[in-house]
Amino acid sequence: MTLNMERSGELYKRATKVLVEGVSSGSRGPMNYHPYPAYMREGKGARIWDVDGNEYIDWQLSFGCLPLGHAHPSIVDVVQREVARGTHFATALEVEVETAELLVSLLPNVDKVRFANTGTEACMTAVRMARGITGKRKVLKFEGHYHGWYDGLLVSSNPQFVSTLGHPNDPIRIPDSSGLTPGSWEDTLVCVWNDEDAIERALSAHGHEIACVVTEPVMSNMGVINPKPGYLKRVQELCRAHNVLFYLDETVTGFRLGAGGAMAEYDLQPDIVTFGKALGQGFPVAAIAGPDHIMESIEHGKVLHFGSHNAPRLGLYACKTMLEEMIRDDHAGFKKIRQIGEDVTRRMNEVARSAKGANTARMLVQNAGSMFHPVFTELEEITNYRDFCQHVDIGLYRKFSALMRDQGIFITGNTVLHNLSCVAHTPEDIDATIAAVGNALDDM
Ligand SMILES: Cc1ncc(COP(=O)(O)O)c(C=O)c1O
Secondary structure, three states, rough: OOOOHHHHHHHHHHHHHHHHOOOOHHHOOOOOOOOOOEEEEEEEEOOEEOOOOEEEHHHHHHHHHHOEEEEEEEHHHHHHHHHHHOOOOOOOOOHHHEEEEEEEHHOOOOOOOEEEEOHHHHHHHHHHHHHHOOOOOOOEEEEOHHHHOOHOOOOOOOOOOHHHHHOOOOOOOOEEOOOOOHHHOEEEEHHHHHHHOHHHHHHHHHHHHHHEEEEEOOEOOOOEEOOOOOHHHHHHHHHHHHHEEEEEEEOOOOOOOOOOOOHOOOOOOOOOOEHHHHHHHHOOEEEEEEHHHHHHOOOOOOOOOOOOOOHHHHHHHHHHHHHHHHHHHHHHHHHHHHHHHHHHHHHHHHHOOOOOOOOEEEEEEEEEEEEEEEEEOOOOOOOOOHHHHHHHHHHHHHHHHHHHHHOEEEEEOOOOOOOOOOOOOOOHHHHHHHHHHHHHHHHH
């Protein structure tokens, strides 16, 4: 480590006495940021500063929650104005109506939304809705997809030794945590992703007992893995044929691929869709959305969805303002973050091809719009979870990401997540990042 991290080191020592692993979510701690994390103090645009005064270009952007970057003037203005009028009322709100109207106007196939706080809550609600509507119990998820930390979906989400995965026709279901009762995932089926035959087989065998198929549109908790052309449409078609609800989890892709999310990108008409992360522009705002005949299932007395903090007032002002900023001038904001994501990806791959470092595994960067992630692999492309488990060297990514942060480029230390662009990234930020990639690869 070449940066001065003295104050972060002191804070870490204090933190381990009062916070588990020194943080509030394990992935922010030494597991991904060895030997201890930089404690961040401030952010502006695409830059963040830690407590020792080190400056970084931020490509992690709080796990993609910040399409406008840090402390965007419009967000600061609206939140300062509104916080002076009260933080939260837990009553009906005008901004709730306005934000919902805006979302319904932007999202294809959505008549109504219901606001929640986090992606996990939204996913949990969506599954309950699917069971309530269909009267069926089972849920089918895909290997390597993550839908938050709700017990029922906490199966086969992490990378594993390929020898533990079982036959692709019958993947072994691997619980992601201790403390789950066998009953909590008894009704969770697991299928390999990006394989039309596999989902066809699974639905033929179990469709009569499956309430919904849930999928991330782009696999984004295993780097960035795009769906094969036509794959998602085929999954939707098979769901319809088997009377199974098609549930698209857009917690990550929502407001990162564009205003209409993956639904618009891939021309999908999901029965249920969930959003989180970018929706709140840094505030905890999530949403469950869909057509009327689906959304009416959470009317009072049917499927339960409550929450003291649902539709958080300040978060909704931030959400509405972020959407207005991003769609201004014919969606210039969304176009910009996509262009930056594509430019960084192309240029990182060019540097990787000419790198002089000693490693045999080449760095490969895959992207979807604003999202991109480097992996170290001998493959030309990663198309599914099993490729990732077998052919990606996560140790090399760990080393690479630490070398990048040492040069003031903050890319995520989490080996399976991804990095993102925001409207505040400049051409100079990209140039500095690309130069750092070259240095890091040479040093490896
Ligand atoms: C696809 C997906 N769904 C749901 C979640 C859970 O969201 P949250 O962390 O807001 O609970 C995540 C979080 O990474 C996610 O990637």
